[in-house]
Each structure stands twice: as C-alpha cells, then as structure tokens.
Amino acid sequence: MLKSFEDILTNMPDIASILNGHDRYWAHIHPSKKEELLAEHTVLVNSYAEKLVEAHHLDAVIDSLITEHVADWEDAAQCAVIIKQCFVGAIVFHDFGKINENFQLLRMQNYNGFTENKNILLKPSYGHSKLGAFLYSCYCIDSIFKQSISANSKKLLAAHCLLLSYSINQHHSPALFSVTENNSYLSGFKGIYESLRYYIQQYNWSLNDKSVIIVLDKMEDVWLRDIKERRAYKPFPFYTLIKLNFSLLTAADYLATHHYTTSSENGNEGETFDFGVFDKRERVEQIAAHLRLFKHNQAAFGKANSYCFEHPNIRSKDNLNKLREEMAVEVIQTIKENAGKRLFYLEAPTGSGKTNLSAIIATELLLTNPELNKIFYVFPFTTLITQTFGSLKESIGLKDNEIAELHSKAGLASKTDIKEEEDKDGLYADSKRDYIDHLFALYPVTLLSHVKFFDILKTNSKEANYLLHRIANSVVIIDELQSYNPNIWDKMLFFISEYAKHFNIRFVLMSATLPKISGLKIGTNNVPDFVDLLPNARKYITNPNFSQRVTFNFELFNLGKIEISRLADFVLEKSVAYATKHNNVKTIVEFIYKKSAANFFQHIQHTDTFQQIFLLSGTVLESRRKEIINYIKRSNSEENILLITTQVVEAGVDIDMDLGFKNVSLIDSDEQLAGRVNRNASKAACEVYLFKMDDAHILYGKDYRYKKTREEISSEIYQAILTGKDFSQLYEKVIGFIDESNKPLFKDSIMGYTDGLFHFDYPEVDRGFRIIEQESACVFVPLDLHLSIDGAKQSERDAIFSQSELDLLSQFDIYPNLENQISGLAIWSLYERLIERRIKHKKQAGSFDIQQKIDFKRLQSIMSKFTFSLMQFAKDYKELQLFGEEKYGYLYLHGWNEKRIEGKPYSYENGLNNEVFMTSNFI
Numbered sequence: 001m002l003k004s005f006e007d008i009l010t011n012m013p014d015i016a017s018i019l020n021g022h023d024r025y026w027a028h029i030h031p032s033k034k035e036e037l038l039a040e041h042t043v044l045v046n047s048y049a050e051k052l053v054e055a056h057h058l059d060a061v062i063d064s065l066i067t068e069h070v071a072d073w074e075d076a077a078q079c080a081v082i083i084k085q086c087f088v089g090a091i092v093f094h095d096f097g098k099i100n101e102n103f104q105l106l107r108m109q110n111y112n113g114f115t116e117n118k119n120i121l122l123k124p125s126y127g128h129s130k131l132g133a134f135l136y137s138c139y140c141i142d143s144i145f146k147q148s149i150s151a152n153s154k155k156l157l158a159a160h161c162l163l164l165s166y167s168i169n170q171h172h173s174p175a176l177f178s179v180t181e182n183n184s185y186l187s188g189f190k191g192i193y194e195s196l197r198y199y200i201q202q203y204n205w206s207l208n209d210k211s212v213i214i215v216l217d218k219m220e221d222v223w224l225r226d227i228k229e230r231r232a233y234k235p236f237p238f239y240t241l242i243k244l245n246f247s248l249l250t251a252a253d254y255l256a257t258h259h260y261t262t263s264s265e266n267g268n269e270g271e272t273f274d275f276g277v278f279d280k281r282e283r284v285e286q287i288a289a290h291l292r293l294f295k296h297n298q299a300a301f302g303k304a305n306s307y308c309f310e311h312p313n314i315r316s317k318d319n320l321n322k323l324r325e326e327m328a329v330e331v332i333q334t335i336k337e338n339a340g341k342r343l344f345y346l347e348a349p350t351g352s353g354k355t356n357l358s359a360i361i362a363t364e365l366l367l368t369n370p371e372l373n374k375i376f377y378v379f380p381f382t383t384l385i386t387q388t389f390g391s392l393k394e395s396i397g398l399k400d401n402e403i404a405e406l407h408s409k410a411g412l413a414s415k416t417d418i419k420e421e422e423d424k425d426g427l428y429a430d431s432k433r434d435y436i437d438h439l440f441a442l443y444p445v446t447l448l449s450h451v452k453f454f455d456i457l458k459t460n461s462k463e464a465n466y467l468l469h470r471i472a473n474s475v476v477i478i479d480e481l482q483s484y485n486p487n488i489w490d491k492m493l494f495f496i497s498e499y500a501k502h503f504n505i506r507f508v509l510m511s512a513t514l515p516k517i518s519g520l521k522i523g524t525n526n527v528p529d530f531v532d533l534l535p536n537a538r539k540y541i542t543n544p545n546f547s548q549r550v551t552f553n554f555e556l557f558n559l560g561k562i563e564i565s566r567l568a569d570f571v572l573e574k575s576v577a578y579a580t581k582h583n584n585v586k587t588i589v590e591f592i593y594k595k596s597a598a599n600f601f602q603h604i605q606h607t608d609t610f611q612q613i614f615l616l617s618g619t620v621l622e623s624r625r626k627e628i629i630n631y632i633k634r635s636n637s638e639e640n641i642l643l644i645t646t647q648v649v650e651a652g653v654d655i656d657m658d659l660g661f662k663n664v665s666l667i668d669s670d671e672q673l674a675g676r677v678n679r680n681a682s683k684a685a686c687e688v689y690l691f692k693m694d695d696a697h698i699l700y701g702k703d704y705r706y707k708k709t710r711e712e713i714s715s716e717i718y719q720a721i722l723t724g725k726d727f728s729q730l731y732e733k734v735i736g737f738i739d740e741s742n743k744p745l746f747k748d749s750i751m752g753y754t755d756g757l758f759h760f761d762y763p764e765v766d767r768g769f770r771i772i773e774q775e776s777a778c779v780f781v782p783l784d785l786h787l788s789i790d791g792a793k794q795s796e797r798d799a800i801f802s803q804s805e806l807d808l809l810s811q812f813d814i815y816p817n818l819e820n821q822i823s824g825l826a827i828w829s830l831y832e833r834l835i836e837r838r839i840k841h842k843k844q845a846g847s848f849d850i851q852q853k854i855d856f857k858r859l860q861s862i863m864s865k866f867t868f869s870l871m872q873f874a875k876d877y878k879e880l881q882l883f884g885e886e887k888y889g890y891l892y893l894h895g896w897n898e899k900r901i902e903g904k905p906y907s908y909e910n911g912l913n914n915e916v917f918m919t920s921n922f923i
Contacts, residue, residue, distance in 0.1 A: 001063075002059075002062075002063045002066070002067075002080060002081060002084050003081070003084070004059050005049075005050060005053040005058070005059050005062070005088055006050055006053075006054075008084060008085055008088040009046055009049075009050060009088055009092070012046075012088060012089060012092040013092065013093075013139070013203070014039075015038060015039040015042050015096070016039040018203050018204050018205070019038075019039070019099065019202060019203055019204075020202050020203075020204065022037070022038065022039050023037060023039070024104075024110075024112050024113060024114075025037065025038040025039075025098060025099055025104060025110075026038060026098075026104065026108045026110050027040070027041035027042070027095060027098055028041060028108075028257060028260055028261070029108055029109065029110075030260070030261055033264075035108070035110070036260045038095060038098050038099070041095060041256060041257075041260065042092070042095060042096075044256040044259060044260070045091065045094065045095070045249075045252045045253050045256040046091065046092060046252075047256075048251075048252035048255045048256050048259075048272070049091045049248050049249070049252035051275065052248060052251060052252060052275065052469055053248070055275040055277055055279070055373075056275075056277070056373075056469055056470060056472045056473060057371050057373075057472065057473045057504075058244075058248070058469060058472055060371075060504065061244070061472045061473075061502060061503050061504065062084060062087060062241070062244070063080075063084070064237075064501070064502045065237040065238070065240055065241045065244070065502050066080045066083050066084055066087075066237070066241065067080050068234060068237045068502070069083075069234070069237035069238045069241070070083065073153060073156065074150055074152065074153060075149040075150055075153040078147065078149050078153075079149070079153055079156070079157055082143075082144060082147065082157055083157065083160055083241075085140075085143075086140050086157075086160065086161050086164050087164060087241065087245055089136060089139070089140055089164075090136060090164045090165065090167050090168055090245050090249060091245070091248060091249045091252065093132055093135060093136035093139070093168060094132055094136075094167075094168045094171055094249050094253065095128065095132060095253075096131075096132045096135045096136065096203070097127070097128035097129060097130065097131030097132030097133070097134070097135060097168075097199075098128045098132070099131075099199060099202055099203075100117075100120070100122070100126060100127065100128050100131050100199070101114040101115060101116065101117050102116055102117055102120060102122075102125045102126040103126045103127070103128045105126075106125075106126040107126050119195075120195070120196075121192050121195045121196070129168060129169050129170070129171060129172055129173075130169055130188070131196065131199060132168045132169075133165040133166070133168040133169040134165075134189065134192065134196055134199075135199060135200065135203070136161075136165050136168055137161060137162050137165045137189065137216070138193070138200060138205075138207060138212050138216075139205060139207070140158075140161040140165075141158050141161055141162075141211065141212050141215045141216075142205075142207040142208055142211060142212055144157045144158055144161065145158075145208060145211040145215075146208075155215075158215045160238065162186065162189070162215075163179060163238070163242060163760065164241075164242060164245060166179050166185060166242060166246075166760075167242060167245045167246040167249050168249070169185060170246065170462075171246070171249055171250055171253060173462065174461065174462055174463075175459075175460045175461050175462055175762070175763070176242070176243070176246060176460040176462075176465070176762040177460065177762060177763055178759070178760065178761040178762065178763060178764065179242075179759075179760035179761075179762075180759050180760050180761075189216045190216060190217050191217065192216075193209070193212060193213045193216055197209075235754040235755075235757035235758050236494075236498045236502070236757060237502065239757040239758075239760060239765075240498075240502065242760065243465060243468055243762075244468055244469060246462070246465055246468075247465050247466060247467070247468035247469045248469050250462055250465070250466060251440060251466050251469060254439075254440075254466070255272050255436070255440075258270050258272070258432070258436055258850060259271050259272070261850065262432050262850065270432070272436060272442075274401075274415070274437075274442060275442060276374065276437070276440070276441060276442030276443045276444055276446075276470070277373040277374050277444055278366065278373045278374065278444045279373060281370065284363070284366045284367060285367070286397070287363060287396040287397055287398065288363040288364070288366070288367050288396075290395075290396055290397035291359055291360065291363050291395055291396045291397075294356070294394075294395045294396075295356070295395075296321060296324060296325045296328070297328060297356070297360065299325055300325050300328035300329045300332060301328075301332065303329065304329050304332045304333060307326075307329045307333075309326055309329075309330075310322065310326070311323070311326065311539060311543065312545070313543060313544055313545075314544075315544050315545050315548060315681075316545075317681070317682060319545055320351070320545045320546075320681050323352070323540060323543060323545055323546070324352060324353050324356075326540075327348060327352055327353075327357060327534060327540060328353075328356070328357060328360060330533075330534055330535070330536065331346070331357050331360055331361060331533050331534065332360060332364065334531065334532070334533050334534070334535065335360075335361060335364045335365065335368075335533065336364070336368070338531045339364070339365065339368035339369060340369075341506075341529065341531045342500040342501065342504070342505065342506055342507065343496070343497065343500055343506075343507050343509075343518070343528050343529060343530045343531065344361070344506065344507065344508045344509070344530065344531045344532075344533050345508075345509050345510075345514060345516065345530050345531070345532050345533060346358065346361065346508055346509070346510040346514075346533045346534060347510075347511065347512070347514035347532070347534060347537040347541070348510070348512065348534060348537065348540065348541075349512055349540055349541045349543075349546035349547070349725070350512045350546070350549075350671075350674070350675040350679075351546060351549060351675075351679065351680070351681055352512075352540065352546065354479070354510055354512075355388055355391050355392070355395075356391075356395060357533075358377075358477045358479070358508060358510060359392060359395050359396055361475075361477070361508055361533060362375045362475045362477060362508075363396060365475050365506050366475065369506070371473050371504065372473050372474060372475060372504075372506065373444070373473055373474070374444050374445070374446070374470070374473070374474045374475075375444065375445045375446070375474065375475045375476075375477070376445075376446050376447075376448065376453065376471065376474055376475070376476045376477070377392070377445070377446070377447040377448070377477045377479065378448060378449070378450050378453040378476060378477065378478045378479065379447065379448075379449060379450060379479050379480065380449070380450045380479075380480050380483040380484075381480070381483075382407050382408075382409050382410075382449065383653055384479065384480070385405050385407055385410075385447045385448070385449070386405065387654060388447060388479075389403065389405055389447055392445065392447075398445060400413070400414070400415065401415035401443070402443060402444050402445055403443055403444070403445040403446070403447070404437070404438070404441065404443040404445075404446055404447070405446075405447050405448070406438070406441055406446055406447065406448035406449075406452060407448060407449045407452065408449075408860060408861075408864055409622070409861055409864040410861055411802060411804060411805060411857075411858060411861035411862075412431070412434040412435060412437075412438050412804075412854070412857055412858055412861075413434065413437065413438065413443075414434045414804070415433070415434070415437060431851075431854050431858070432850055432851070432854060434854075435850060435853060435854040435857060438857065439463075439466065440466055440467065440470070441467055441470060450478070450483075450484070450771055451771045451772060452464070453476075453478075454492075454495075454769070454771050455766075456468055456471060457471075457495045457499060458491075458495060458765055458766055458769050459766045460762035460763050460765070460766050461766075471499070471503060471505060472503040472504060472505070473503070473504050473505070474505055474506075475505075475506045475508065476505055476506065476507050476508070477508045477510065478507065478508065478509050478510065479510045479511070480510070480511055481509045481510065481511040481514055481515060481517075482511045482512075482513045482514070482515060482668040482672075482727075483668075484771070485702070485703055485704075485773070486515070486703060486704040486705055486734050486738060487702065487703070487704060487738075488769055488770070488771065489515065489517045489520060489735075489738060490517075490520055490738055490742060490750045490753075491750070491753060491768070491769040492517060493517045493518065493520055493528065494750065494754070495769075496509075496528075497528040500528075508533070509530075512541075512671065512675065513667075513668050513671050513725075513727045514727075515727075515731045515734070515735075516530070516728070516731065516735075517735075518530045519731075519732070519735045520735055520738060520739060520742075521739045521742075541725045542724070542725060545681060546681070547724075547725055549678050549681040549686070550660070550674045550677045550678050550686050550687065550688050551686070551687045551688070552670075552674070552687070552688050552690065552719070552722045552723055553687045553688065553689045553690075554689075554690060554715075554719050555689065556570060556661075556689050556690065556691040556692075557664065557689075557690040557691060557692065557715070557719070558715070559691075559692075560692060561692050561693065562691050562692060562693055564596070564599055564600055564603055564693075565603065567589075567600070567661070567691060567693070568600065568603050568604045570661075570689075571587060571589055571604070571642075571661055572604070572607060572609050574587075574659060574687075574689070575587045575609055575610070575640065575642070575659060576609055578658055578659055578685065579609075579640050581685070582658070582683070582685075583637060583638070584637055584638060584639055584640055585640050585641075585658050585659060586632065586635070586640075586641045586643070586655075586656070586657045586658045586659075587610075587640075587641070587642050587643070587657065587658065587659045587660075587661070588642075588643045588645065588649070588655075588657045588659070588660050588661070588673070588676060588677070589642070589643070589644050589645070589660075589661040589662075590645050590646065590647060590649065590660070590661065590662045590663065590673050591644075591645070591646055591663050591693070591694065592646065592647065592663045592665055592693075592694045592696050592699060593646065593694055593698075594617040594618065594619060594646055594911070594912065594914065595914050596663070596693060596694055597615060597617055597644050597645060597646055598615065598617075598910070598913075598914030598915075599914065600644055601613070601615045601644050601910070602914075602915075604642070604644075609640060609642075610640045610641060610642040611639045611640055611641070612631070612635070612639060612640075612641045612642070613641075613642045613644065614628045614631075614632075614641070614642070614643050614644065615644050615645075615909075615910045615911070616628055616643060616644070616645040616646070616648065616649065617645065617646045617648065617911050617912075618646060618648050618868060618869065618870060618911075619779075619868045619870060619906075619911030619912040620868070620910070620911040621781065621785075621865065621866065621867075621868060621908065621911075622864065622865055623785055623786070623789060623800045623865055624908055624909065624911075625648075626789055626800070627789040628643070629653060629654070629655055630789055630798070632655050632657075633654070633655060633656075643655075643657070647665070647669060649673070649676055653676065654679075655676050655679070656676070656677075656678065656679040656680055657676055657677045657678075657679075658677065658678070658683060658686055659677065659686065659687060659688075659689075660673055660674065660676065660677040660687070660688035660689070661688070661689045661690075661691060662688060662689070662690055662691070663690075663691060663692070663693045663694055663696075664690050664691070664692055664696075665696040665699065665700060665706075666696070666700055666703065666705050666706060666709070667705070667709065667713075667718065667721055667722065667727065667730055668705065668727070670688075670690060670722060671722065671725075671727075673688060674688045674722075690722075702773065704734045704737055704738065705730060705734055707737075708730060708733045708734050708737060709730065712733055713729075713730060713733075717729065753765075753768045753769070756768060774871045775871070776869045776870060776871055777869065777870060777871075777891055778867050778868075778869050778889065778890050778891070779867060779868055779869070779870065779880070779884070779890065779891045779893055780824075780828060780863070780866055780867050780890040780891070780892050780893060781824065781866055781867070781868070781893050781896050781906055782823075782824030782825045782827070782828050782866065782892070782893070782894065782896070783824050783866070783896065783897070783908055784817065784819070784821040784822065784823050784824060785800055785801075785821060785822055785824065785865060785866065786800060786819075786820060786821050787799065787800060787801050787806075787816060787820050787821070787822070788800055788801075800865060801822060801862070801865070804858075805858070805861065805862050808855075808858050808859070808862070809822065809827075809830075809862070812830050812833075814826045814827070814830060824866045827859075827862060827863065827866060828866075828892065830859065831859060831863060831888065832888065834852070834855055834856060834859065835888050837852065838852055838856070867890070868911070880893075880905075880912075882895070883895035883896060883898060883905045883906075884896075893905075893906060900916065903915060903916065904916075
C-alpha cells in the first residue's frame with residue numbers, strides 16, 4: 001500500500017525553509033491588499049490539494065492508476081512509491097519558477113532588489129511555468145538516481161517524472177497539448193541546465209549535476225522512445241494520471257488564488273469549505289428515506305424482500321402503476337445483489353418512470369458504498385436537465401445547496417439565502433462564491449450536458465479538466481443512450497469501463513431503446529461486466545400497458561414518398577375522426593427539416609379543424625418553445641391543437657398528444673416521437689403514422705444505424721422492430737459493423753485511437769471522440785422578450801427571466817420597458833461592453849478579475865434566451881448573413897425585422913421565415 005497524499009506532502013520541500021530570501025518573492029498582487037508571498041501561496045495550494053484529495057477519496061484513485069501502470073516493471077513496488085512522490089511533487093513545485101527575477105519585476109512590479117535578466121533561456125523571459133517544470137524535473141531526477149533500483153527503472157522513472165512536469169508547464173495555459181509528438185516541450189530541456197543552475201542554487205539543493213544533465217539531454221531522443229514503443233503498457237493509466245495531476249494542480253491553484261484575492265486582511269471570506277459532496281452518512285440516509293416515502297416507492301421498498309410479481313396485462317391506470325411498482329422492486333433487488341459492481345444498464349419502456357428508478361439506483365448505491373459521495377446526471381438535451389432537476393429535488397428531498405444544473409443556458413445557482421438588495425458588497429461577495437461553486441460544480445448532485453461530461457473524461461481543455469478529480473467515487477447516470485452516434489460507442493465503452501475501474505465510478509446507462517454497447521468486442525482487454533438492473537425488461541417493454549399505449553400505423557409508410565398536400569389531407573381526415581369520437585384532438589406532425597415543416601404550416605394553417613396551430617423548430621427561441629409547450633399542456637378539453645415540428649420534440653419535451661405523424665429517419669427517432677403520444681397511457685386509439693417525404697441522409701448519413709437500416713433492414717423488419725420493440729435486431733448489426741471496422745488493419749480503429757494515449761497526444765484524443773460532429777452557428781435575435789411566457793409572472797415555471805437575472809441587469813441599468821419586456825438591443829449592447837472590458841483587462845499585467853468572469857457567466861444564460869443554433873451548411877449560413885453580421889462569436893441578426901417581398905426573415909412566433917430562405921433546409 002502506498003503512502004497517502006498527506007504523508008508524502010509533509011516530506012516535500014518547504015519554500016520558507018530552503019529558498020534564500022524567501023520573503024522577497026511574491027506570488028500574486030492585488031490593487032487593494034498586501035501582496036501574497038510565494039511561500040504563502042505554495043502552502044495554500046498544497047492545503048487545497050490535500051483537501052480535494054480527502055474530499056473525493058483520491059488516494060485510492062491515484063494508487064490504482066500507478067500500480068496498474070507499473071505492474072510489469074522489474075522494480076514495480078519501489079517505482080510505484082516514487083511515481084506517487086513525483087505526482088505530489090508536481091503540485092508542490094508548480095510555482096517554484098516564480099523566483100525568476102523577470103517575473104518579479106515585469107509581472108509582480110516587485111522592485112525589492114531584483115535586476116532584469118536579459119539572457120535567460122526562457123520564452124517569454126518572465127515565464128515561471130517552464131522554469132518551475134525544470135526545477136521540479138531536476139529535483140525528482142536527482143532523487144530517482146539515488147534510489148537502489150535498476151538502471152532501466154531509473155530511466156523509466158526519469159521519463160515519467162518529465163511527463164508529469166508537463167502539468168507544471170501548462171498550468172497557466174488553456175489546455176494540455178501533445179507532450180511527445182511534434183512538440184518542443186521535451187526538446188526544450190536539452191542544453192539548458194548550466195544556464196538555469198543559478199535558480200537551483202537559490203533553493204540550496206545539492207544535486208548530482210552529471211545525472212540530471214544526462215537525463216535532460218537524452219530524454220526526448222532515447223528514454224521517452226522506450227515508453228512509446230513498449231506496448232506492454234496499458235494506454236489509459238499514466239495518460240489519465242497526468243490529466244488528474246493537471247486537474248488537481250489547476251483546481252487547487254485557482255481556489256488558493258481566489259482565497260487570496262477575495263479575502264479581507266482580517267477574514268477568510270474567499271476560503272472554500274464546502275467541496276460539494278455528501279460527506280455525512282446521516283444526510284445520505286435522509287435522502288434515501290425521503291425517496292422511499294415518495295409516491296409508490298413506499299410499497300416497493302416495503303415489499304422488496306418478499307414481493308409477488310403479478311405482471312398484469314390488462315390495460316388500465318392501476319395496472320400501469322402496478323408495473324411501475326414491480327420495476328422499482330426488481331431494480332431494488334438487483335442493486336442489493338450487485339452493489340459492488342460498477343457498470344449497469346437500465347432498459348425501461350417509455351412511461352415507466354425512469355427518473356424515479358434512477359433516483360432509487362443512485363441512493364441505494366450511495367447507501368451500500370460509503371466511499372461514494374456524489375451523483376452526476378448526464379443528458380443530451382437541456383430540456384431533460386431542467387425537467388429532471390425539479391423531479392429529483394422533490395423526490396429525494398434535496399436542498400438548494402445540494403443540486404445544480406451545469407449547461408450553457410443555466411445561470412449561476414446560489415447556495416446562500418436571498419440577499420438584501422441594498423447590500424451591494426454582500427451581493428458581490430456572494431456572486432464570487434456562486435461563480436466558484438459553478439466553475440467547480442461544488443454540489444453533491446449535478447445535472448449536466450453529455451458534451452460537458454465527456455469533455456471531462458477526454459478533453460485537453462483546462463476548464464473542463466478542472467472537474468476530473470470530482471468524478472471519482474460518484475454515481476453517474478447517463479440517460480437517452482440511443483441519442484449517441486454509434487461511431488463513438490467504442491470510445492464511450494473504453495472510457496466508461498476504464499474510469500469505472502480506476503475512479504471507482506458507478507455508471508448507469510439508461511434508455512427505452514437501449515443499445516447494449518458492452519457487446520462490442522473492442523475497447524478494453526476484458527469484456528466490461530454490465531449488470532442489467534431490469535433483467536426481465538422485455539416483459540415490461542412488451543406489456544400492453546406500455547407497448548400498446550401507442551399503435552404504429554404504416555398505411556402512409558407503405559405508399560412510398562408522399563406530397564405535402566396528400567399528407568395534409570390525411571392528417572385532417574384522421575384528426576377529425578379522432579376529435580369526433582373523443583371530443584377533441586391534439587395532433588403532432590414531425591418533419592426532418594424546417595423547410596418541410598414550414599411548407600406544411602403554410603398549407604394547413606387556414607383550416608377550421610384546429611383552433612390552434614403551432615410551428616416549432618430549432619430556430620424558435622426557448623421562450624416561445626416554452627410558451628407553446630405550456631399552452632398544449634394546459635389546453636382545455638374543447639380545443640383541437642396541431643403542433644407542426646422538427647425533431648426538437650423527440651426527447652425531453654413533456655407533452656401528451658393523441659395522434660402523431662412522422663417522417664421516418666432513424667428507428668430510435670421514430671420510437672422517441674411515439675413517446676410524445678399518449679404519454680400517460682390514459683387514452684385509447686392513439687396512433688403514430690410514419691410517412692416518407694424527406695431523406696434523412698444530410699442528418700444521419702454518417703450514422704451506422706442509418707447505413708445498416710438502408711442496407712439490411714427491409715420495410716417488413718422495420719415495422720416489426722417498432723411494433724415488437726425489439727431494437728436489438730438493428731443494434732446487433734450495428735455492433736457487428738463497428739467490430740468489423742475496428743480490426744487492426746483499419747486506420748480509424750479503436751487501436752489507432754488509443755495510440756493518442758500511448759503518445760500523450762491530448763488534442764488528438766479529444767478530436768477523435770466528438771459527441772457532436774456538426775459545426776453549428778449561434779444566432780442572436782435582438783427582439784424584445786416578455787418577463788414570462790404569458791407576459792405577466794404567474795409562477796416560477798412561467799418565468800423567462802429569473803429574479804437574479806433581473807437583479808443583474810438592473811446593476812447595468814437595464815430594466816423592463818412599459819410592456820414588461822427586456823430589450824434584446826440592450827442585452828447585445830451590454831455584451832459588447834463586457835467584451836471590450838475583457839480585452840482591455842487582458843492587457844493589464846498581474847491581475848485576476850473574477851468579477852469579469854462572473855458577469856460573463858451570468859450574462860450567458862440571459863444571452864441564450866435571444867439565441868438559436870443551426871448547422872453551419874455553407875449555402876444556408878451565407879443566406880442568413882444577408883440579414884446580419886458575425887461578431888464576437890455570434891451571427892448578430894440585426895435585419896431580423898426587415899420586410900422584403902417574401903416578408904420578415906424572422907418572427908418570434910415561427911422562427912426563421914422559410915419563404916425568405918427558399919434554398920435552405922434549416923432544421
């Protein structure tokens with residue numbers, strides 16, 4: 001067993017004891033307080049690193065990565081000890097390079113006896129990160145060569161020491177780059193020892209110069225080659241150990257810097273105490289007990305040990321609830337039998353209450369595994385994040401300071417009570433605290449987007465990597481697995497299984513149409529052991545209470561390609577028939593492209609059949625989308641409603657329609673639309689009609705499911721899959737195709753991908769695993785938006801602008817107009833002002849302006865209310881540019897209200913006007 005992080009830290013060099021004139025050197029300066037000494041900052045960073053390791057139980061994670069990496073070495077046990085010492089040392093030494101006199105003069109404005117050194121071999125001359133990496137490397141290499149181990153082990157350890165020094169070199173850079181391929185970092189150590197020996201002497205170290213010089217001069221050409229060429233090493237452990245070191249170093253450094261800059265002379269207002277974990281067992285027991293009393297969970301938990309499964313087949317509301325109860329019992333039983341396992345599937349039908357089941361899973365895992373202390377929910381759509389946020393908070397009884405949303409549209413959550421409006425200093429201090437909580441996700445339960453989560457696992461970006469240490473010892477629920485493109489399933493499986501093993505994470509993969517990605521024959525040396533939490537899932541999926549909730553009708557499908565006029569007649573005919581029998585009808589018609597949706601809207605909008613006709617696409621602003629959805633949910637029983645939409649409603653939109661019509665695309669997608677029809681399984685004769693109009697190739701041409709469907713799935717099998725809910729018929733073909741594509745002779749195989757890990761090529765690993773392939777453009781529409789969807793605030797769910805957002809705007813003198821609206825022009829003007837302020841600030845040396853970061857983050861959620869995204873196809877985007885200009889990361893649509901022959905290019909009600917963009921296929 002290796003020594004703990006804390007024990008190793010106590011034996012690390014202390015600047016105050018070893019540095020000549022240590023009290024002359026500054027680490028940070030601030031315009032309104034005394035400078036921070038380098039020795040003080042180093043102690044503070046070490047303290048925060050130690051607290052993070054303790055809070056997230058990282059000693060076991062670090063030990064796991066190291067011991068697996070050195071398992072086949074000849075001096076494995078001793079080498080593991082030394083590598084962990086080097087790991088801790090990289091954090092301790094990170095700012096030792098700030099003794100560079102040019103840094104003190106030019107960055108700190110410290111004139112306390114320093115003279116500029118114009119001959120230093122550093123670029124820039126005031127740099128401290130490269131010098132810190134050099135000092136760390138020299139110290140560690142000298143220590144390694146004094147050990148009683150083989151010469152080969154010494155060489156390997158020295159190479160690993162230099163690789164870990166990369167964390168120090170990059171700790172003020174925006175990202176990790178390639179360490180060993182096409183990178184000057186390693187070669188930059190050759191021949192510099194003599195020129196930098198002076199700085200070693202300032203620390204009073206007695207080093208074996210000969211050993212250190214030999215290592216530095218031969219490192220890149222000789223010893224690192226051995227690491228890259230010896231494929232006996234597994235690619236994951238040391239690659240990830242560097243990422244984890246970078247995460248701990250930069251997080252601890254940021255928290256320590258924030259501590260200094262925001263604390264007063266006599267107080268510790270900037271100190272971080274709460275690291276966002278369930279650190280008390282009583283609290284875990286409380287939330288688990290709260291969930292057990294929630295709705296039908298009480299019966300499920302009460303009978304779990306002696307439950308009699310009835311599995312009723314007759315359709316009724318009571319039987320539907322009975323089945324939900326039975327699924328809960330089965331999940332509880334399976335979890336208890338497999339609590340020590342780390343990989344789980346939850347395949348459950350639409351309407352089964354997956355959110356409640358996932359909450360049961362998460363709390364039971366926390367209860368049975370005391371080292372687990374946080375939960376992450378991962379979603380592909382922000383609407384799902386928002387819905388689940390409210391559901392979880394209610395079902396497991398979470399407090400405001402225990403749960404947060406983490407995505408581009410979310411504002412800064414606050415753990416503090418409501419502030420006094422006149423207490424501006426308090427507001428300022430609290431907003432800084434809120435920003436830190438958000439940046440480091442300091443909440444025990446975090447809901448975040450799939451892009452952000454997988455960025456944590458594989459990206460080289462510093463800001464995303466801040467959170468890597470946080471995911472250790474957590475429960476991670478990944479919902480809507482079918483929404484991920486199959487071309488990344490192998491990489492998902494690789495990372496999920498490796499992180500589960502080394503970071504002690506419990507992954508739960510969920511979907512109503514679950515692809516069993518563990519069936520892939522690649523990605524890991526051992527087949528990942530997934531547990532099916534509903535071993536009898538097929539019984540529920542095919543039960544009439546779920547499978548007959550909606551009937552797929554292939555009458556239109558079998559006609560081949562259909563025209564809009566024929567489709568409109570058919571929709572009207574079926575809607576009238578349903579309304580006649582059931583008093584009213586809610587019909588949804590889904591298209592692949594906005595152009596077809598808009599054309600259909602134009603064709604059918606003057607019919608008398610529907611009292612309300614809505615057009616919903618990706619170009620409609622979030623407030624309008626919310627307005628439409630809430631109207632549909634609250635409509636009275638006398639009203640007929642038609643919703644014309646694109647695929648934005650397939651998941652995460654909580655509506656309950658009676659009839660559905662859909663342009664076929666992917667089988668998973670077709671099933672998702674069916675989930676918006678008879679959602680509560682309380683109605684009869686609800687049907688989904690599939691039709692063929694537009695080809696989905698533009699959207700899904702690179703998706704293996706689309707490819708296999710076109711090549712190997714007949715119309716008869718397609719219909720059978722949807723009717724029988726047996727999606728494995730398609731997934732088995734897709735998995736077989738992926739396995740075939742991953743044979744070693746193929747360039748883009750998983751082995752080719754993991755080469756990036758062997759070579760520590762962080763950008764290439766990031767690029768090779770993209771959650772979203774299409775590049776998108778963000779369009780800002782400067783219209784005026786009401787404060788709530790009905791123009792007057794009725795409840796929190798109706799609000800478009802939160803009170804905290806309005807408070808922020810008031811600080812910049814932006815208020816609602818006489819019609820209770822916020823001006824888009826004013827928001828854009830504020831954004832420009834903040835951009836210009838940031839540009840000016842970057843030119844100022846030695847400053848750390850957290851308030852600037854706070855303002856941008858808080859404004860980000862407000863900006864999102866005025867924006868939509870679209871895929872950046874050249875012709876479409878070029879046409880849209882006629883009405884705007886690219887500026888500061890957006891296409892600013894200043895001509896949105898401009899009238900031409902065809903009309904306005906944009907309207908709040910319907911988004912982009914299809915008539916103006918005749919050649920476009922906006923989605």
